[in-house]
Amino acid sequence: MADDKNIGTKIRSIRESKQMSVEELAERSQLSIEQISNIENDTNVPSLAPLIKIARALGVRLGTFLDDNENLGPAVSRKDEAIETIHTSNAEKKTASLNNFFALASQKSGRSMEPFFIEINAVDDGTLEMSAHEGEEFIYVLEGSLKVIYGKDTYILSAGDSIYYDSIVSHLVCAADERGAKIVATVYAPA
Structure with missing residues (x-):
């Protein structure tokens, strides 16, 4: 992994x-x-x-x-076997990990989507940066409260809420408060 x-x-x-x-x-x-x-x-x-x-x-x-596997069949991810695969930061100073990603299908080769379980630790303190890239994203909030800035609009999502958006629009995903959030997100980025 x-x-x-x-x-x-x-x-x-x-x-x-x-x-x-x-x-x-x-x-x-x-x-x-x-x-x-x-x-x-x-x-x-x-x-x-x-x-x-x-x-x-x-x-x-x-x-x-994220992976080196050639599995063409289905990918099953067991909750007890989740392995942290990537840390990301969206802060101006990108030396600290603010989000922990657990890939949910790293053993599936040839996939078009990247599903993740993500622990969101970053709170918007003015140092976080918006990002934009081709593709689409779907987020489902499992726990906590999530803040999504999409273009000029801001959405606060709670457990059970979801959002689907075009990633080409500038966006920022962060925790709505210091307790953080846990989400399932799927990122589609055309090759």
Whole structure:
């Protein structure tokens, strides 16, 4: 199972196998050279948006960074076997993990969607950044209270509530209060 400490290594390996320079990947993904280098060297904890942009620029699906499996059949995730696969941050200073992602289908190859169980720890304190990327997202709140800023609108969701939106619109997902939230989210990012 992948973890956030080898996502950068996987990205570098894929980039190098495609004989692509850091500069070229930065240009294709519309990210800075410094941001690509920091991700590849595991010196910053990225949000999902740059990972999706990098996957698209490399011509791979987001799940390529999370798994190494070739299972074409169904993927079953047992609650007692959940393994934390990635940490993300959407803060200005991306050195601290604010959200913990547990991939729910990492053993399924060729998937078009990325389902996650996510522990949301970040509260909007003014340092969080909006993100935008191609695709769609569906979120179902299991526990706690979630704040979703979508464009100019803000939604507060409680346990049992859900939201489905186009990811191309600037958005921010964070805890509505210091207690945090637990959600199930599915991200679709076209390859």
